[in-house]
Amino acid sequence: xxxxxxxxxxxxxxxxxxxxxxxxxxxxxxxxxxxxxxxxxxxxxxxxxxxxxxxxxxxxxxxxxxxxxxxxxxxxxxxxxxxxxxxxxxxxxxxxxxxxxxxxxxxxxxxxxxxxxxxxxxxxxxxxxxxxxxxxxxxxxxxxxxxxxxxxxxxxxxxxxxxxxxxxxxxxxxxxxxxxxxxxxxxxxxxxxxxxxxxxxxxxxxxxxxxxxxxxxxxxxxxxxxxxxxxxxxxxxxxxxxxxxxxxxxx
Amino acid sequence: xxxxxxxxxxxxxxxxxxxxxxxxxxxxxxxxxxxxxxxxxxxxxxxxxxxxxxxxxxxxxxxxxxxxxxxxxxxxxxxxxxxxxxxxxxxxxxxxxxxxxxxxxxxxxxxxxxxxxxxxxxxxxxxxxxxxxxxxxxxxxxxxxxxxxxxxxxxxxxxxxxxxxxxxxxxxxxxxxxxxxxxxxxxxxxxxxxxxxxxxxxxxxxxxxxxxxxxxxxxxxxxxxxxxxxxxxxxxxxxxxxxxxxxxxxxxxxxxxxxxxxxxxxxxxxxxxxxxxxxxxxxxxxxxxxxxxxxxxxxxxxxxxxxxxxxxxxxxxxxxxxxxxxxxxxxxxxxxxxxxxxxxxxxxxxxxxxxxxxxxxxxxxxxxxxxxxxxxxxxxxxxxxxxxxxxxxxxxxxxxxxxxxxxxx
Numbered sequence: 001x002x003x004x005x006x007x008x009x010x011x012x013x014x015x016x017x018x019x020x021x022x023x024x025x026x027x028x029x030x031x032x033x034x035x036x037x038x039x040x041x042x043x044x045x046x047x048x049x050x051x052x053x054x055x056x057x058x059x060x061x062x063x064x065x066x067x068x069x070x071x072x073x074x075x076x077x078x079x080x081x082x083x084x085x086x087x088x089x090x091x092x093x094x095x096x097x098x099x100x101x102x103x104x105x106x107x108x109x110x111x112x113x114x115x116x117x118x119x120x121x122x123x124x125x126x127x128x129x130x131x132x133x134x135x136x137x138x139x140x141x142x143x144x145x146x147x148x149x150x151x152x153x154x155x156x157x158x159x160x161x162x163x164x165x166x167x168x169x170x171x172x173x174x175x176x177x178x179x180x181x182x183x184x185x186x187x188x189x190x191x192x193x194x195x196x197x198x199x200x201x202x203x204x205x206x207x208x209x210x211x212x213x214x215x216x217x218x219x220x221x222x223x224x225x226x227x228x229x230x231x232x233x234x235x236x237x238x239x240x241x242x243x244x245x246x247x248x249x250x251x
Numbered sequence: 252x253x254x255x256x257x258x259x260x261x262x263x264x265x266x267x268x269x270x271x272x273x274x275x276x277x278x279x280x281x282x283x284x285x286x287x288x289x290x291x292x293x294x295x296x297x298x299x300x301x302x303x304x305x306x307x308x309x310x311x312x313x314x315x316x317x318x319x320x321x322x323x324x325x326x327x328x329x330x331x332x333x334x335x336x337x338x339x340x341x342x343x344x345x346x347x348x349x350x351x352x353x354x355x356x357x358x359x360x361x362x363x364x365x366x367x368x369x370x371x372x373x374x375x376x377x378x379x380x381x382x383x384x385x386x387x388x389x390x391x392x393x394x395x396x397x398x399x400x401x402x403x404x405x406x407x408x409x410x411x412x413x414x415x416x417x418x419x420x421x422x423x424x425x426x427x428x429x430x431x432x433x434x435x436x437x438x439x440x441x442x443x444x445x446x447x448x449x450x451x452x453x454x455x456x457x458x459x460x461x462x463x464x465x466x467x468x469x470x471x472x473x474x475x476x477x478x479x480x481x482x483x484x485x486x487x488x489x490x491x492x493x494x495x496x497x498x499x500x501x502x503x504x505x506x507x508x509x510x511x512x513x514x515x516x517x518x519x520x521x522x523x524x525x526x527x528x529x530x531x532x533x534x535x536x537x538x539x540x541x542x543x544x545x546x547x548x549x550x551x552x553x554x555x556x557x558x559x560x561x562x563x564x565x566x567x568x569x570x571x572x573x574x575x576x577x578x579x580x581x582x583x584x585x586x587x588x589x590x591x592x593x594x595x596x597x598x599x600x601x602x603x604x605x606x607x608x609x610x611x612x613x614x615x616x617x618x619x620x621x622x623x624x625x626x627x628x629x630x631x632x633x634x635x636x637x638x639x640x641x642x643x644x645x646x647x648x649x650x651x652x653x654x655x656x657x658x659x660x
Contacts, residue, residue: 088299088606092599100594112589112597121438127381128374145370148363150303151381157438159587159599162300163363166292179292180363236589240437251590 043193051135055187055245056217057201058227059110062250063211066109069096071212074203078188080172084165091162091177093185094200099251108251111200111212114139114160114185115236116245122152122161131182137217137245138187146181153182157237160184187214187245217245255338257636260474260629267633274626281619284612285360293363296613301605302583306576307361310617313458313575314354314624315388315429316451319422320459320493322347322395324486326422329398329415335482338639339467344399344418345628345637346463348392353624355388357616380431387425394418403635426452433578440517441582446507450500454571457493460486461567466628468561470638479643480557487560491548494567497574498541513591520585520604521577528581531573540570580607 043050075081075094083090094113100106116139122131123139130146133139141152153161161184168177174190177183188198196202201212215224233247260267288296298305324343328336336343359365375382398414401407430451436442464486471478505522508514521532544563546553553559584605589595595602632638 084294086294087598088301088600089294091300095597095599095601097589097595097597097601099590099596102592102594108593112599112601121436123376124378125381125435126376127379127385128370129376130374145367145374146364147367147371149381150363151379151432153300153303154583155436155438157587158589159300159601163293163303165294165299180289182363237438 045193049134049136049138049193052218054137054217055116055192056137056215056224056228057116057187057198057246058213058224058231058233058249059246060211060213060227060231060249061108061110063209064109064111065209065211066098066107068109068207068209070203070207070209071111071200072096074199075185078172078191078199079175079177080170082170086165089163089165091164091183093160093162093183110248110251112158112160112236113200113246114187115158115242116185116187118243118245120242121155121157121240125151125155127151134189138189138192139184140186140189141182141184143176143178143181143183148180148182150182156184157240157242256640257338257341257638258640259636260470260633260638262633266473267629270629271626274622274629277622278619278626281357281616281622282360284615284619285365288361288612288616289365295610297608297610298613299605299607301600302580302607304579304583305607306580306609306613307357307616307620308579309572309576310620311354311357311361312429312579313572314350314357314620316426316455316575317458317462317571318347318350318354318455319391319426319429319452320347320455320457321350321463322418322422323456323459323489324463325398326415326419329412330419332412335485338642339482340415341399341402341637342467342470342632343463344395344402345631346466346624347422347459348395348399349624349627349631350459350462351388351391352627353620353622356623357620360616361613380428380435384425384428384432387421387428391418391421391425394421422455423452426455429455433582438587439582440514440585440588441508441521441578444504444507446500446504450497450504453493453496453500454574457490457497457567458571460490460493461564461571464490464564465561465568466625468557470632471642474638476638477641477643480555482642483557483560484554487548487554487563490564490567491545494541494544494548498537498545501537501574513588516588517582517585521581525581525584525604528577528584531581532577535573536570536577539566540573544570583607 072092072094079093081091081093094111097110097112099108099110116137118133118137120131120133120139123133126132127149128145128147130142131139131152132142148163150163153163161182163182164177164179167179171177175186188196191198197214201214204210204212213224213227215222217225217228219225228247231249233249234251235242235244235247296305322343324336325340325347327333328340359368362368371385377383394414395418398411398418401411401414427448430448433442434444434447464483468478468483470476505518508518521528523529544566547559547563548554584607586595586600586602586604589601
């Protein structure tokens with residue numbers, strides 16, 4: 001515990017140092033897209049989320065390894081998603097999809113998660129407003145007013161949501177869950193609000209794949225924005241015009 | 252104009268009490284099933300993260316759709332001034348309320364958090380068709396209750412036509428809302444279609460008329476009330492038109508989908524190789540629920556017998572349940588298409604046809620909803636004079652117009 005604190009303190013100092021040394025210089029010396037530092041500072045707890053920010057993610061499918069489930073495992077651990085041995089009702093916030101082009105036979109592997117749409121169908125259809133989009137683009141479920149009608153699950157084009165089918169024990173304090181309500185990827189909002197990256201992104205980077213890039217889509221200087229400018233990318237079900245917050249490269 | 256004498260059910264016979272007891276037991280079993288689902292969580296049902304709406308929704312949507320259709324007989328008398336139907340208007344309105352309550356109870360008891368019903372009544376997202384429907388359902392109950400009052404209270408009879416017209420318009424909006432629950436879902440291949448609203452309206456007329464016919468015949472025959480075949484013949488012809496129209500709208504829906512390549516997958520699934528859903532569609536929905544009733548209803552010899560009319564109505568109800576099953580569950584069984592032209596594979600069943608087997612609690616809950624609707628109707632008929640003493644051209648010489656309705660009403 002102490003060593004972690006010391007490490008994060010050190011990280012903080014290093015971050016400040018690099019920040020003060022000048023963002024431009026730091027960016028120039030880094031390989032494009034490699035996101036070692038985050039110049040943004042965590043906002044205080046009493047300050048509301050800002051609509052100046054739009055959190056988003058780039059999935060680089062060319063770097064995503066077939067059979068690798070680091071992101072999924074990290075997510076399950078972060079949210080305490082323990083499988084009950086019932087795959088049809090077990091919750092999954094992020095999953096790996098293997099694709100094979102029917103014509104060419106080319107194979108792809110990529111993670112699928114809540115796409116944090118700007119005009120999210122789940123938010124549109126929710127009768128009580130439990131399904132909502134935070135001003136910084138993160139789509140969430142207010143567990144207190146979700147009645148468990150599952151209309152959002154019918155509406156989501158990405159099958160991103162899970163319904164809690166049973167009583168739960170051993171919950172994670174940062175992400176309380178409740179039987180009979182719907183849940184999905186939160187972009188690790190509890191981490192983002194503390195200036196940390198989502199667990200899946202961190203795990204992917206740690207595993208050396210760097211297939212996931214998280215950041216502020218509205219900030220032209222963010223690592224994410226740079227990569228989105230550099231790499232051709234697309235939205236899944238772009239035909240629906242949802243302006244999703246998760247973009248894919250290489251598929 | 253002849254006046255009609257209404258009479259409550261005597262409610263003394265052993266048959267009446269047995270009927271009440273059977274319905275009450277079914278309601279209790281439905282409630283017990285819902286309680287079991289709520290205590291354990293939905294994993295004890297056949298529903299999953301793939302098939303999120305299951306058998307309870309089939310029963311609920313069927314009942315809600317049939318509810319607005321059951322009002323049809325009342326509407327014909329009040330709005331379109333067909334006095335032959337006038338004496339049946341009370342029963343028609345009662346059935347519509349009872350069916351709607353039955354359907355809504357099933358829907359609510361299947362919620363993940365049914366105890367948060369108050370949340371659904373106090374927090375609204377007005378972009379949600381579900382939120383509109385909450386108003387439409389509650390409003391319908393109020394409007395029909397007022398309509399019934401206008402019919403029951405002689406001094407208010409003169410407002411019967413206005414109240415009936417409001418109820419008539421309301422029921423169209425309500426069924427448009429129910430159909431749009433599916434029509435507005437852009438994500439799924441089988442939905443996202445404007446035809447869902449008119450399809451549901453015509454389905455409501457068909458299912459509602461079939462149920463109305465069954466209840467009408469049962470109520471009259473079991474209580475020994477004379478029932479003129481003339482009114483049955485008219486209702487039979489109406490039912491035939493509605494059944495034909497459902498088949499036509501179904502044809503239009505599938506033809507439209509078949510023209511668009513992007514929908515070929517789901518169409519192939521429902522029409523050709525969807526297993527139970529293909530069987531449900533062709534055998535139950537189209538043949539047993541559509542073609543056979545039409546043959547019966549249009550047959551000059553068959554349609555004269557009351558038994559054949561009952562059989563046709565039962566088949567329409569079975570076909571209707573099958574149709575709603577295909578619409579709700581068949582559409583979810585077909586996988587979402589995230590990457591057209593690709594084979595998808597994942598631990599979350601992407602790209603795979605989703606399996607679903609209705610569980611006992613789901614079926615019991617659904618049947619409990621039907622039983623509740625009938626229980627409400629049977630009890631209401633015992634308490635208030637919903638049923639005319641007789642249905643026919645020759646008014647009884649002794650009958651005094653106890654609750655006669657003004658001809659203008």
